[in-house]
Amino acid sequence: MLCGGLGTRLREETEVRPKPMVPIGNHPILWHIMRKYSRHGFKRFVLCLGYKAEVIKSYFLDYASMNSDFTVDLMTNSTTVHSVDHDQDWTVTLAYTGELTMTGARVARAAAKYLGTAEHFAVTYGDGLTDADLADEYAFHVREGRVGTVLGINPPSRFGELKTDGPKVQAFSEKPEFREQWINGGYFFFRRDFLPYLDSDESCVLEREPLVRLAEAGQLSMYSHRGFWACMDTQRDKESLEKMWASGERPWAA
Numbered sequence: 001m002l003c004g005g006l007g008t009r010l011r012e013e014t015e016v017r018p019k020p021m022v023p024i025g026n027h028p029i030l031w032h033i034m035r036k037y038s039r040h041g042f043k044r045f046v047l048c049l050g051y052k053a054e055v056i057k058s059y060f061l062d063y064a065s066m067n068s069d070f071t072v073d074l075m076t077n078s079t080t081v082h083s084v085d086h087d088q089d090w091t092v093t094l095a096y097t098g099e100l101t102m103t104g105a106r107v108a109r110a111a112a113k114y115l116g117t118a119e120h121f122a123v124t125y126g127d128g129l130t131d132a133d134l135a136d137e138y139a140f141h142v143r144e145g146r147v148g149t150v151l152g153i154n155p156p157s158r159f160g161e162l163k164t165d166g167p168k169v170q171a172f173s174e175k176p177e178f179r180e181q182w183i184n185g186g187y188f189f190f191r192r193d194f195l196p197y198l199d200s201d202e203s204c205v206l207e208r209e210p211l212v213r214l215a216e217a218g219q220l221s222m223y224s225h226r227g228f229w230a231c232m233d234t235q236r237d238k239e240s241l242e243k244m245w246a247s248g249e250r251p252w253a254a
Helices: 008-014 029-039 053-061 103-114 134-144 192-197 209-216 235-247
Strands: 044-049 070-073 078-081 091-096 120-123 128-130 148-153 161-165 168-173 188-191 220-225 229-231
Touching (some): 008 235, 029 044, 091 103, 134 188, 134 220, 229 235
Antiparallel strands (some): 148 188
């Protein structure tokens, strides 16, 4: 999971914490994404850290105590957790991949240390939510047999569309869906054969040369998804997700 960016377009929140730690309801968006994966059977995580890495490290180091009753012996400075009041049976590796490292290099650096012998691995960003069936996407990825698979999304435009005949407006649509135009929704699956496409040099951007070359080689599949998807890129996005959470309309949590 890519958790190291500066989050400059959400500066109101990211002055004091990395964007994946910006809360939606009672939990950071990072928790929501991890819980989504967990519900589909994916429970081993490697977080690629950078900007304000210590905030994410502290969150997981204190996770048990902050979600459970515990006793502290002040003489020995030892802590006893009495019960675990959460159901997150996750294994989380916190990997510092550089302060200004680009996305492709973060994946390369983390994979070199922590991928082990795994044949397949997932990659996603720390700011996107979806109701896509990730287990089904993974099965599609394996079935298609290509090196990589990307979740393709088909969101409505944020701007109104005008259909015209000269100066005459024939139709107006406030937020049209461009039904056959797809964009990168994150939530990738890769075979380990993707690693040679990456470079550990901090300038390596996942979405540029690595994915461009993979597509040119005919080795990138798209798992199309027309359901819910949202990216927390701006304060407006954050407020929209907060409103959904407060109303109980939480499609990514279903």
